[in-house]
Amino acid sequence: MKTYDSSQAQRFSQLLAEREKELRGLLHASQYPLGTIGEDTPHEVMDFKDVATEQIQSTIDDAKNEHASVELEQVLAANRRLHDGSFGDCLNCGNAIDLRRLTALPHAALCTLCQTLQEHEPPRTKRRSTLNLKK
Secondary structure (H helix, E strand, C coil): CCECCHHHHHHHHHHHHHHHHHHHHHHHHHHCCCCCCCCCCCCCCCCHHHHHHHHHHHHHHHHHHHHHHHHHHHHHHHHHHHHHCCCCECCCCCCECEHHHHHHCCCCCCCHHHHHHHHCCCCCCCCCCHHHHCC
């Protein structure tokens, strides 16, 4: 398995900077959709299908923005790791992250094994108090 070494820092710094720029652009564009800045558009009469479609699109846009925001945080964290010398090491187990994984996902913070374990971990549920169940 090939792993990251500091001679590749410039390459990964560039990859992270490009992704950061893309994500910031996407988030900025979602704040100011095309044609809405300083424009007073008359409100159109909409039927229920139009309203439902608009609500669905809004939900999808919110999910995309949330994903972009989380990924941006991950990119910034990877950039900090790059500068402090811990880039390429799994944050969970400390083992080196495969270079193929880092190339595909430069902000990866976990090795493949730890990522798999995290994704397949059963969700934690809150136990209800027995006091609340009594009537």
